[in-house]
Amino acid sequence: MNLFDLSLKLNGFPIKEARPVLTAIQNLNEDGFLSYIENQRAQIVNYHLKHNPFYQSLFKDIQFSFWDAVPIMTKRDLQQPLINRLSEGFSLKNVYVNKTSGSSGDPFVFAKDKFCHALTWAVIQDRFGWFNLNFNSSKQARFYGIPLDKKGYYQERFKDVLSGRFRFSVYDLSDAALKNHLKKFKTAKFDYINGYTSTIVQFAKFLEKQNVVLKTVCPSLKACVVTSEMLFEDDKLLMEKQFGIPVVNEYGASELDLIAFQNSQDKWVVNSETLFVEILDDDDRVLPYGEEGRVVITSLYNKAHPFIRYDIGDIGILSKESTLQKPLLKKLIGRTNDIVNLPSGKKAAGLTFYYITKSIVEDDGNVKEFMIEQLDLQTFKIIYVSTEKLSDQQTKIIIKEIENYLEKGLNIIFERQPHLKRSKSGKLKQFSSFLNKT
Known part of the structure; x- marks a missing residue:
């Protein structure tokens, strides 16, 4: 039974309708993709200029003329009550609402319309599929935090059940706790590991001290996907050695989507289907591939809340091998936690x-x-x-x-x-x- 898809459907996120939209975008040829990006960018700007007073106040113009004239949004712009930022026709009852982690130091509450959120999950499922991982059937070893208040705790545990995942604590990384983690891997048939980079690195260091390769005690493991923090090359090599599986680097932002995901050739493929990613200099000029600058992202489908030329607060470089249809992230600076x-x-x-x-x-x-x-x-x-x-x-x-x-x-x-x-x-x-x- 596809419990994960069912949970999305029950929450009003039309995953069944989102998947063919994603597939159609991926099947476009080069010329078709260029037209798609130009049209989608114009559509999302014009939609918010017509239906979102908050965005109208930021835009400070009566109509969209050309892309480079579209203003840059920052997190500071969004630090006001969410109800002030929603588009006409949307309320707190008919959107997906969440909070950013505050890892950049600028926290705020955001919203996505339900189709946009379904597309987010369609992209995530597509990328995990590169490593033969299926959210409806693959069992996840999850190294994430969890709210400790009663309501939040049980909500996350219920999601874990629906998503086929077992959650390991990130609040205790003592040898005794990590020893218990290892015992769980010996008895559970996990397909992949997913979670905070620093926590999973600590587990790999523990395995190194124990002289244990994780795949030898859990042969079903296929991959390890790390997120939320920087992945350094020496840590990646250590994890691959001690886990015996590929380590995949994920870059995302809760208010946007999955931004980039490493493929089996270790190329960090940027999500060009539902996002438009630019690298800008300090004067808001677009930099050529290969140059370092500010990561600025447009959500092409979020009608509930504008994220248009949104400065996410990271510095990065798009590889010189990039194309409009397949941008590659060469380097990302930020998101490290001790x-x-x-x-x-x-x-x-x-x-x-x-x-x-x-x-x-x-x-x-x-x-x-x-x-x-x-x-x-x-x-x-x-x-x-x-x-x-x-x-x-x-x-x-x-x-x-x-x-x-x-x-x-x-x-x-x-x-x-x-x-x-x-x-x-x-x-x-x-x-x-x-x-x-x-």
């Missing part, structure tokens, strides 16, 4: 703080930016930029969440700043550890 080390000896993934900081990411847009620094084993500093200072009640909630996810007895410092320091690439690292740094 490991959290705690006084008890426990370790956790840096993205654990995504689940903690969700409690301060409010839809009213008060918190504009945030980052967390680990100053020593005991001390964490939460630095934030906001319209109003966090209340005592809000800080107490955050401390309680930290105790819930990590452990008690930690020293938490809150520091409000007018702005946060960014790296040369323009990224703001959500979590940084200063342990063992001199």
Whole structure:
């Protein structure tokens, strides 16, 4: 039974209708694809100019003339209540709503119309199919976080059941916990691993210490797909050695779609079917293939909410081998997270703080930016930029969440700043550890 497809259908996401649309785009010849991109870009701009007052206020012109004149959107533009940004005919009841992780330091709530979200899943399923993985039948070993509040926890567990996946904790990366993970691989017939890069690297390092190749204890494994954080070449080599399977690098953004996915030839293929990806310089000029610049992305199908020439906050390079129909991502700068080390000896993934900081990411847009620094084993500093200072009640909630996810007895410092320091690439690292740094 195709439980995953059924769950999409029951939630109003027309996956059956989305798949043939994706196939038709993929079957276009070179000239047909050029016409498709030009038409789709114009259609999505004109749609929002007609039906979205928020986008009209950003565009500051009465009509679309040519692509280079379309303004660049930033995450700061989106930090206002979602209801203000929805297109006419859409409400919170008939769209897909989610929050960005805040890994770039600029969190916000976003929406997709249901057909757009179905297309997102059609693309994801298509890419995983490159490695003979099927969301309806392949069993996933999932290294992701999970909300610890009762409602959120059981919602994710229910999704896990429908999606045929078993979720491993990223909140405890001690040898004892990783030993239990290994036991599970010995008894379960997993088809693939999926999850946070840093957590899966820790598991690979544990296997190296144990002198274990994972595929020898779990022969059904076909691939490992890592996401949400940078994948470095030495870590990839280690994982491939200790897992005995291909390691696939995924690049995505929850508010957009799957942006790029490595194929079996290790080429990082950009999603050109539902997204239009550009690399721009500091003056918003399009750079030629091979040059480094800002990653700016247009969602070609999202009618509920505009993401048009949207600066995602990453710096990247499209390979000189790229074509309009098959762009290749050569390099991406950003999305690295350190490991959290705690006084008890426990370790956790840096993205654990995504689940903690969700409690301060409010839809009213008060918190504009945030980052967390680990100053020593005991001390964490939460630095934030906001319209109003966090209340005592809000800080107490955050401390309680930290105790819930990590452990008690930690020293938490809150520091409000007018702005946060960014790296040369323009990224703001959500979590940084200063342990063992001199």
